[in-house]
Amino acid sequence: MQRVAITHVAQSPGVESKENLHDFTYQVNREVLDKAGLKRADVGCIISSSADIFHSGLSCANAFDWDGIGAFMKEGSRAEESAMSFIYACFRVLSGHFDTVLVTAAIKGSENPDNDAITPFYGDPFYLRPVGMNESVVAAMQMRQYMDRYGITEEQCAKVVVKNRGNALFNPYTHIRKRVSLEDVMSSDRIYDPLKALECAPKSDGVVSVLIASEDKAKKLTDKPVWLSGYGCSLDHFIPGDRNLLDGQLQAAAGRAYEMAGISDPRKAIDVAEVCEPYAFQELLWCEQLGFCKEGEGGKLIDSGITQMDGSLPVNPSGGVLAMNPYTSRGLYRIAEAALQLKGQAGEHQVGKKVKTALAHSTHGFGGQCHSVVILSA
Amino acid sequence: MAKEEYRIIEAEAVVPYELALGGTVSNFFDYLKEEKIMGKRCRKCSRVLVPPRSFCPRCFEEMDEWVEVGQEGVVETWVYINMPFYGQVIKVPYVSAQIRLDGSDSGLTHLIAGFDLTNVNKVREIVKLGGRVKAVWSKEKKGNILDIAYFEPVK
Numbered sequence: 236m237q238r239v240a241i242t243h244v245a246q247s248p249g250v251e252s253k254e255n256l257h258d259f260t261y262q263v264n265r266e267v268l269d270k271a272g273l274k275r276a277d278v279g280c281i282i283s284s285s286a287d288i289f290h291s292g293l294s295c296a297n298a299f300d301w302d303g304i305g306a307f308m309k310e311g312s313r314a315e316e317s318a319m320s321f322i323y324a325c326f327r328v329l330s331g332h333f334d335t336v337l338v339t340a341a342i343k344g345s346e347n348p349d350n351d352a353i354t355p356f357y358g359d360p361f362y363l364r365p366v367g368m369n370e371s372v373v374a375a376m377q378m379r380q381y382m383d384r385y386g387i388t389e390e391q392c393a394k395v396v397v398k399n400r401g402n403a404l405f406n407p408y409t410h411i412r413k414r415v416s417l418e419d420v421m422s423s424d425r426i427y428d429p430l431k432a433l434e435c436a437p438k439s440d441g442v443v444s445v446l447i448a449s450e451d452k453a454k455k456l457t458d459k460p461v462w463l464s465g466y467g468c469s470l471d472h473f474i475p476g477d478r479n480l481l482d483g484q485l486q487a488a489a490g491r492a493y494e495m496a497g498i499s500d501p502r503k504a505i506d507v508a509e510v511c512e513p514y515a516f517q518e519l520l521w522c523e524q525l526g527f528c529k530e531g532e533g534g535k536l537i538d539s540g541i542t543q544m545d546g547s548l549p550v551n552p553s554g555g556v557l558a559m560n561p562y563t564s565r566g567l568y569r570i571a572e573a574a575l576q577l578k579g580q581a582g583e584h585q586v587g588k589k590v591k592t593a594l595a596h597s598t599h600g601f602g603g604q605c606h607s608v609v610i611l612s613a
Numbered sequence: 614m615a616k617e618e619y620r621i622i623e624a625e626a627v628v629p630y631e632l633a634l635g636g637t638v639s640n641f642f643d644y645l646k647e648e649k650i651m652g653k654r655c656r657k658c659s660r661v662l663v664p665p666r667s668f669c670p671r672c673f674e675e676m677d678e679w680v681e682v683g684q685e686g687v688v689e690t691w692v693y694i695n696m697p698f699y700g701q702v703i704k705v706p707y708v709s710a711q712i713r714l715d716g717s718d719s720g721l722t723h724l725i726a727g728f729d730l731t732n733v734n735k736v737r738e739i740v741k742l743g744g745r746v747k748a749v750w751s752k753e754k755k756g757n758i759l760d761i762a763y764f765e766p767v768k
C-alpha cells in the first residue's frame with residue numbers, strides 16, 4: 236500500500252496572541268513551509284480546521300482563514316474537528332493526486348466566550364438546552380459514574396492535572412506553564428461537582444500546521460518522516476441519556492486504528508501517547524479504553540507512574556489539553572506533538588525512552604461522543 | 614476575553630432562528646401539558662425512549678407506539694453546577710441529572726430541586742446515585758420540557 240507521512244510541523248506559541256486570526260494563521264503556515272523549504276505554490280492541496288460563529292465570530296470561518304493558510308486558488312476543503320482534517324489530508328495524498336498537502340487548524344479561544352457558554356449549543360433546543368446542559372455538565376456526570384463504578388478516587392483524577400501541568404513546564408508551545416499541587420487541584424472550586432475548576436481545561440489560542448507528503452516526496456523533504464500507520468474514528472449517539480457514558484466509542488475507534496497498524500497489545504506497542512483530556516478524569520477513562528490498562532484500572536495507572544514523562548508509557552508529555560485547549564485545533568496539536576516525539580524534536584519535553592510508535596487522540600462532543608485515534612510510526 | 618493591553622474591537626452576532634419541533638416532540642410537549650410523560654417504543658428493539666424520538670437511534674427504525682411512563686424514576690448520574698456562564702438559562706446553583714423513569718430505557722436529562730441547594734455537601738447527602746426522584750409540575754404549562762419544573766427526591 237502507498238504510504239503517507241508527516242514531514243514538518245509548526246505551532247503557535249501557547250500564550251494569548253495579540254495578532255488577528257488572519258496574521259496569526261499566516262505566521263505558522265509560513266513557518267512550516269519555510270521549514271520544509273517549500274513555497275506556497277509547491278503545495279498541492281490544503282485542508283483546514285476551524286469553527287464558525289461560536290469559536291470565530293465569523294460565518295464560514297475557513298473562507299476568512301484561506302488567505303492566512305495560503306489556500307487561495309488551490310484545491311482545498313475543511314472539517315471543524317482537526318483530527319478529521321488530518322485524515323482528509325492523508326486521503327488526498329493517498330488518492331495519488333497530490334504529493335503534498337498542508338493541514339492547518341486555527342482558533343483564537345481568547346476572543347470568544349468561555350467554552351461553557353458555547354457548548355450548550357451542541358445540545359438540541361428542545362430537550363437539552365432548556366435544562367442547562369453543556370460539555371462540562373456531561374463530563375461531570377460521566378466522572379461521578381466513573382468514580383462510583385470503579386472506586387476511582389477524586390485524588391486519582393486530580394493527579395492527572397498535577398502530571399500534565401508539570402509536563403507543560405517543559406513545553407514552550409503550551410498555554411499555561413504553572414505547576415500545581417494535588418492540594419491546589421483538590422481545593423479548587425467545585426464548579427461542576429464532582430469536577431473541580433483546575434480539572435477543567437482552559438481556553439486557548441492555537442494555530443498548528445502539519446505538512447503531509449507521499450512516500451517519495453516525504454523522503455526528499457526530510458530524513459525523519461513520520462508515517463501514518465493506523466486511524467480509527469467513531470461517533471456515539473447524540474442524546475447523552477441514550478448512551479453508556481462509561482462505554483462510548485473510543486474502544487471502537489482505537490480498535491480500528493490498532494488493527495490497521497497491526498497492534499495487538501497497545502500497552503507494549505505504544506511508546507508515547509498524546510490523549511485529549513479536556514477534563515482530568517477523562518485521561519484515565521480514555522487510557523482504559525485505549526487498552527493501556529484494564530477496565531476500571533485508570534486510577535491504578537496514574538498511581539503507578541507509568542504515564543509520567545519518564546515512565547514506560549508517557550501520556551501527554553506536552554502537557555495535554557489541561558495545559559492548552561485550542562478547542563477545534565487540539566486534535567491536530569496532539570498529532571503534531573506525537574510526530575515531534577517520533578522525530579526526537581520535542582525539545583525539553585522529549586520523553587526519555589526511544590519512540591518508535593506514538594498515539595494521538597482527539598475527542599469532541601458531550602462526554603466523548605466522537606473519538607479519533609491516530610497511530611504514527613518512525 | 615482578550616487582555617486590555619491588546620487593541621480589540623467588540624463584536625456581537627445576534628441572529629434569530631425558528632426551529633421546527635416535528636411531530637414527535639410536539640406531541641410529547643402536548644402530553645406534558647396534560648401532566649403525562651410519554652415515551653416511544655421501538656418496534657424492533659422494544660426499548661422505550663424518554664424523551665421520545667421519531668426513530669430509534671440504535672435500530673434506525675421508526676418509533677410509532679406511544680407509551681406512558683412513570684413520573685418517578687432513578688438517578689443514573691448527576692452534577693451540582695455552581696459555575697455562572699454567559700447565556701446560562703438556569704440560575705446557579707442547580708442540579709442536573711440523567712433520570713431513568715420507571716418504564717423507560719433511556720436517561721432523561723432534567724433538573725433535581727425542591728430543597729436548599731446552597732451547600733454542595735448537603736446536596737450530596739440528599740441526591741444519590743440510584744436514588745429515586747419524582748416529577749414536580751409547573752403550574753403554568755407552556756408546552757416545553759420545563760412543564761416538568763424539576764424532579765424532587767422521594768423521601
Ligand SMILES: [Zn+2]
Nearest residue numbers: 655658669672
Ligand atoms: Zn430500536
